[in-house]
Amino acid sequence: MSWTDERIERLKSMWAEGATASQIAEYLGGVSRNAVIGKAHRLGLEARPSPVKPGEEKGAAAASARPAPAAAPRDPVPAARDAAELAAGDAPTGTPPARVTRPVPVPQTPQRPSAPDPNVQYRSVGPGGFIRQGPGEQQAPIPPAPPRRLVPAKPSPEIADKTSLLDLNDRICKWPIGHPGEPDFHFCGNQANPGFPYCVDHCGVAYQAQLPRRDRRPPPPLPFGGPRVR
């Protein structure tokens, strides 16, 4: 969405009427609150009462309370400063003025192995494989793996002859045997009762005739959802 004349006029009027940036963004649609604020500033619209006062440094208290951020403030107009030095005429020939360079982020040595270091990246070296790599470290390009044919993994012996999740269709019983996550978890696999997800036997467990209230029995334990005993 672009800032058409119409949308700019809407922004101006709503901003003047005191609508919040969020309201304006919601009304215009297709733009974020930040986009509205950014546009309002670029248009030079009157500043709104902001919860954040830009000025009024708290002196040493504020300076010490929040040390300089890792990213140093940008060198204010370095070209102008260099020009001033040249104009002063005290720059010896052959001695370039010392450049103020932006500090380079220094990778920190983790004190604890468990401390996450944002500078360290984990690069994939194949399915299931990762290597740990710091920003300064070099790694030779990994030669392409020789072409291999991907074959399905062999099912674990516990379910080799059982009905797995992938074997399910609408003609076989989906009654779970065991619990998900266990090595021998599988499904009943018998022929399903047509129109039902389970075989006749398990339909008899899953579906029960409605009885008069007085004859209701407490429900049997559910195959899922009940408290697990380990």
Place this chain on the structure above:
DNA sequence: CCCTGATTCGC
């Protein structure tokens, strides 16, 4: 947590 506007900075 939510909200707000201001500011920065990569695109």
Place this chain on the structure above:
DNA sequence: GCGAATCAGG
């Protein structure tokens, strides 16, 4: 120019 990310106060 644009706007996401970030900051900081309410």
